[in-house]
Amino acid sequence: VGADPSMALPLADTRYSPWSEKNEQDALATAQIGLAPMMRGEWEKGKSAHKVSLYLASGLPFVASPLEALVSLSRQGVHCLFAETPDDWVRLLDGLLSTPRSAEKMAAANREWSR
Numbered sequence: 001v002g003a004d005p006s007m008a009l010p011l012a013d014t015r016y017s018p019w020s021e022k023n024e025q026d027a028l029a030t031a032q033i034g035l036a037p038m039m040r041g042e043w044e045k046g047k048s049a050h051k052v053s054l055y056l057a058s059g060l061p062f063v064a065s066p067l068e069a070l071v072s073l074s075r076q077g078v079h080c081l082f083a084e085t086p087d088d089w090v091r092l093l094d095g096l097l098s099t100p101r102s103a104e105k106m107a108a109a110n111r112e113w114s115r
Contacts, residue, residue: 028054033096033103034062036070037089049073052080057114061106063092078109 017023034055049069055062056079064070066082074080081096083089096103 024054028058028060031058031060033093034058034060035093036062036064037083038065038067038070040065040067055080056110059107059111059114061096061103061110063089063096074113079106079113 017027034051036051036055049072052062052064052070052073056074062080063083064074064080066076066084070080071082076082081092083092096106
């Protein structure tokens with residue numbers, strides 16, 4: 001939700017929606033995995049971890065860019081996986097989708113984090 005379609009990853013069963021409060025709530029309620037890709041630049045250094053906070057509170061496992069604001073809020077391999085390259089994104093997302101047990105462990109850790 002809210003992602004720029006030009007950042008599309010070559011994955012089946014993905015869908016991009018413009019941001020709205022309703023679209024965001026619907027997506028969080030039905031998503032299997034959250035995505036938090038961010039470019040590395042001066043502007044991004046000032047961005048918050050709002051999207052990651054939503055994923056944590058919703059009990060979603062997620063893959064994110066390893067920016068300081070995101071790394072300080074969550075632990076690699078416990079709450080999320082951090083991806084540096086496009087190949088990382090594909091490999092990590094494929095891994096979570098193909099090993100539901102790992103995704104569920106992260107989801108449980110995120111539900112616990114949000115209590």
